[in-house]
Amino acid sequence: MQVIATAGHVDHGKSTLVRALTGMEPDRLEEERRRGLTIELGYAWTSLPSGEQVAFVDVPGHERFLATTLAGVGPVPAALFVVAADEGWMPQSEEHLVALEALGVRHGVLAVTRADLADPGPAREEALARLRRGPQADAEAVAVSGRTGAGLPALAAALDRLVAALPPPDPDAPVRLWVDRAFTVRGSGTVLTGTLPAGRIAVGDTLLLDGEEVRVRGLQSLKRDVTQAVGVARVAVNVRGSGAAAQAARGAALTSPGAWARTAALDVRLVPAARADPASVPSRLVAHIGSAAVPCSLRPLGAPGPQGERHARLRLDRELPLHVGDVLLLRDPGRARGDTAAGRVRVLFAATALDVRPAPLPRRRGAARARGEELAKAAEPGAGPLLRAHGFLSAADLRAMGVPAPGEPVAGGWHADPALWRALPARLAEAARAYAAAHPLDPGMPVEAARRALGLPDRRLVPALVRPPLALEGGRLTLGGSPGPPPRVAEAVRRLHAELAPFEAPEAGTLAALGLGPREVAAAVRAGALLRLGGGVVLLPGADERAAAVLRRLPQPFTVSQARQALHTTRRVAVPLLEHLDARGLTRRLSEVLRQCPEVAGGAMPSGLPPPPRSAAWRSPPGSGTRP
Numbered sequence: 001m002q003v004i005a006t007a008g009h010v011d012h013g014k015s016t017l018v019r020a021l022t023g024m025e026p027d028r029l030e031e032e033r034r035r036g037l038t039i040e041l042g043y044a045w046t047s048l049p050s051g052e053q054v055a056f057v058d059v060p061g062h063e064r065f066l067a068t069t070l071a072g073v074g075p076v077p078a079a080l081f082v083v084a085a086d087e088g089w090m091p092q093s094e095e096h097l098v099a100l101e102a103l104g105v106r107h108g109v110l111a112v113t114r115a116d117l118a119d120p121g122p123a124r125e126e127a128l129a130r131l132r133r134g135p136q137a138d139a140e141a142v143a144v145s146g147r148t149g150a151g152l153p154a155l156a157a158a159l160d161r162l163v164a165a166l167p168p169p170d171p172d173a174p175v176r177l178w179v180d181r182a183f184t185v186r187g188s189g190t191v192l193t194g195t196l197p198a199g200r201i202a203v204g205d206t207l208l209l210d211g212e213e214v215r216v217r218g219l220q221s222l223k224r225d226v227t228q229a230v231g232v233a234r235v236a237v238n239v240r241g242s243g244a245a246a247q248a249a250r251g252a253a254l255t256s257p258g259a260w261a262r263t264a265a266l267d268v269r270l271v272p273a274a275r276a277d278p279a280s281v282p283s284r285l286v287a288h289i290g291s292a293a294v295p296c297s298l299r300p301l302g303a304p305g306p307q308g309e310r311h312a313r314l315r316l317d318r319e320l321p322l323h324v325g326d327v328l329l330l331r332d333p334g335r336a337r338g339d340t341a342a343g344r345v346r347v348l349f350a351a352t353a354l355d356v357r358p359a360p361l362p363r364r365r366g367a368a369r370a371r372g373e374e375l376a377k378a379a380e381p382g383a384g385p386l387l388r389a390h391g392f393l394s395a396a397d398l399r400a401m402g403v404p405a406p407g408e409p410v411a412g413g414w415h416a417d418p419a420l421w422r423a424l425p426a427r428l429a430e431a432a433r434a435y436a437a438a439h440p441l442d443p444g445m446p447v448e449a450a451r452r453a454l455g456l457p458d459r460r461l462v463p464a465l466v467r468p469p470l471a472l473e474g475g476r477l478t479l480g481g482s483p484g485p486p487p488r489v490a491e492a493v494r495r496l497h498a499e500l501a502p503f504e505a506p507e508a509g510t511l512a513a514l515g516l517g518p519r520e521v522a523a524a525v526r527a528g529a530l531l532r533l534g535g536g537v538v539l540l541p542g543a544d545e546r547a548a549a550v551l552r553r554l555p556q557p558f559t560v561s562q563a564r565q566a567l568h569t570t571r572r573v574a575v576p577l578l579e580h581l582d583a584r585g586l587t588r589r590l591s592e593v594l595r596q597c598p599e600v601a602g603g604a605m606p607s608g609l610p611p612p613p614r615s616a617a618w619r620s621p622p623g624s625g626t627r628p
């Protein structure tokens with residue numbers, strides 16, 4: 001199926017032609033029939049000679065109903081452009097053509113109607129000359145009469161050729177159905193109709209209606225029940241949902257979840273419409289896209305370029321689901337009836353969305369111009385310029401913006417601007433060094449602090465930026481190498497060296513007097529300046545190796561008490577020291593009370609040492625009488 005919208009000046013015979021082609025009545029309102037004027041969008045359909053189905057959205061031509069006309073043309077890929085043989089090119093012919101150009105509707109057929117009333121030749125030449133300068137340059141022209149039926153077969157054949165030439169839409173594209181009618185059916189709830197340009201809707205789908213979840217309960221296409229519809233199609237969707245469904249009206253959008261950026265702010269490239277006067281841009285405009293018409297304000301970003309193109313930030317009065325690359329038509333709502341007869345066209349700009357989630361502009365002077373220059377640099381909208389502006393975008397962000405991902409994410413599903421990503425490891429190392437200098441007692445910069453220091457959106461990015469000698473240990477960034485304890489701690493440890501016997505553990509009071517609180521002790525232990533044993537006991541570094549050497553000289557195996565005496569220390573130190581030696585494999589625990597040094601287990605004695613004294617101690621019953 002294809003969907004085609006009519007376009008053309010009031011009374012030129014659009015509705016008559018649709019009626020003649022389809023046998024269906026596009027003007028459904030009593031008022032329309034009475035006044036002989038289309039006021040609302042009309043819908044009709046038929047099969048072309050090829051068998052292809054085509055649906056028409058019939059728009060009003062009267063200048064007062066331009067907003068309705070734009071809602072009809074907006075979501076549709078092709079136009080049936082109507083010019084009356086007896087009147088020729090008229091103001092709304094011009095205005096509608098300019099609108100088609102701004103909306104990017106490039107496919108169409110020209111019907112020169114009322115050919116029974118006048119020679120269609122002059123009107124045809126005039127119209128084709130104008131069309132050739134615009135988006136419908138390739139349109140075929142056919143002279144017809146809606147009254148006599150002359151030319152209708154030729155028109156149907158031309159429509160067949162038009163339809164065959166239209167690019168096939170992607171059936172897997174995300175859904176965005178701009179609602180052109182919403183009504184309530186007793187017992188079934190809300191029905192939304194619109195032109196589905198691409199993608200697929202099926203009964204049972206969960207979609208978003210203006211951001212709110214709804215379920216598709218039923219589906220019709222051209223008045224027939226279907227289980228699914230694939231764009232291009234005219235569809236009527238029966239939805240179940242809470243608030244949004246009841247309030248839905250023309251301009252609402254039914255979208256695939258996660259596939260569109262709902263936004264009220266966007267940065268755009270403006271191309272002035274033909275014959276628009278861009279010098280006098282009002283500050284309040286109406287933005288048209290699909291069937292939506294949303295008042296908006298426009299803030300220029302810098303001065304216009306050589307072709308009059310310029311950049312601006314649009315602020316919409318309500319959020320719309322948009323992709324980068326979408327084109328919005330900007331209309332001047334201020335001009336009154338009769339205005340266009342003077343040749344003024346109310347379509348001012350085609351605005352192409354370059355960023356649908358722009359960062360707030362900094363308050364400083366020149367920020368708007370700088371942003372405009374940044375936007376001007378990007379030839380095509382896409383991931384590159386977006387990442388340059390945002391630094392990071394998640395895969396989900398890019399999907400919602402409708403932008404293909406540029407290769408693989410750097411980490412955690414994030415894509416990064418390549419230049420920024422290259423610069424970040426050095427900045428991370430710098431931040432870790434600065435942190436270490438500011439927090440000498442900390443074991444390293446916490447990952448979260450690093451994320452904040454670098455302004456990263458996610459802490460999962462931090463590990464991917466660590467380069468040696470920087471390392472990530474226990475959720476902190478360490479500088480690598482052995483930087484030694486902070487100077488104050490080193491000095492205190494030097495004084496301990498002077499005061500303590502080799503296997504003497506300082507008391508808590510001694511440590512405190514030297515300024516070695518728990519944090520300082522921890523820093524000294526990390527730097528290897530103190531050896532921590534169990535039970536809060538600390539010794540000077542290397543005490544374990546030296547103790548093992550002494551113990552090797554004892555008769556094997558030996559008791560805790562024998563070890564304590566040999567080391568000239570207390571039980572408070574000996575017990576955790578032996579456990580530490582066990583853990584390091586320097587002693588082996590044989591029983592509750594006995595240990596030996598592994599090196600001498602086979603009977604070999606360390607050479608060069610005198611045989612151990614055969615003191616009485618080793619013969620005393622293990623564990624008895626050995627307490628200090």
Ligand SMILES: Nc1nc2c(ncn2[C@@H]2O[C@H](COP(=O)(O)OP(=O)(O)OP(=O)(O)O)[C@@H](O)[C@H]2O)c(=O)[nH]1
Pocket residue numbers: 008009010011012013014015016017036037038039059060061062113114115116117144145146147148
């Ligand atoms: N003689 C003749 N009259 C026509 C022809 N087509 C339309 N008309 C008449 O022209 C008048 C306007 O026709 P419509 O089809 O309502 O025109 P329209 O373009 O739909 O008008 P709007 O929707 O209001 O913009 C009606 O009186 C039609 O009967 C035609 O081919 N021949």
Ligand SMILES: [Mg+2]
Pocket residue numbers: 014015016037038058059060061
């Ligand atoms: Mg009409």
